[in-house]
Amino acid sequence: MRRNLFKTAIASLLFAVVLLGGYSCSDDDPYYPDDYLTEAQVRRMIEEALRQNNEDIEFTKWEIVNITVEMGHWSWNDEVKRYEAVYQLPELNEDIYEIGAVLGYVFIGTQNVDEVQKLLPYVQSYDDVDPSYTETISFDIQLKKDGELKPSVAFFIQASDLFGGTEFEGSLPPYNFRLVMIW
Structure with a gap:
């Protein structure tokens, strides 16, 4: 025990x-x-x-390019039935083109009055005219032309009825565009 x-x-x-x-x-x-x-x-x-x-980590880079297409800069492209204005875009490189993004905007209205910024493509229908139609404002970017590095942007205006022509080239309003390149 x-x-x-x-x-x-x-x-x-x-x-x-x-x-x-x-x-x-x-x-x-x-x-x-x-x-x-x-x-x-x-x-x-x-x-x-x-x-x-x-x-x-490589951080995101971006660049903003503002381009104004003046009234007389629009030209009619009869092949695709639209008005175009083409500009050189030296800021565009292969990295941005291949792995980045390019966002386009158009400013509609009068600056400091009723202006709004619209993402492209901007589509607007007009039913107060006869015949009614829809207008598209957009852009294309191109890195190379004819095998050479020639970065450019083409802004265009195209109507749904494909109506237009050289007689209206000088009467199209100027537009302010903004391109935001992100890579």
Whole structure:
């Protein structure tokens, strides 16, 4: 019996030593034990990870090009039945053309009065004339022409009834366009 009592006392003492040893290794702060991270520690870890990742990441680049097509710059293309104005676009390179994006906008209305910026293609229907028709204003970009690097943009106006011609070239209104190149 003494032996059983002695074994129990030794086991209890061993358990108490392990328990006290475990508490002595923990933080004194009861709100943040060892297995929890403080908010400051988490923020620091995230900042370090972002800093490491950003060393290898190429950030998005962009460029804005504004082009005004004046009244006399529109010309009739009888082959596709639309008015066009073609401009050189030296800002366009192969990276932008192949892996980037070019967004086009047209400004409609009077600046600082009733002007709005519309994403291209801009489609407007006119039913107050006879016959009614729909007009599309848009653009095309071209990187190479005849195998040579000749970046250009062609703005165009096309009516749904394909009506037009050289007699109206000088009477088309000027338009302000914005191209946003992202790569």
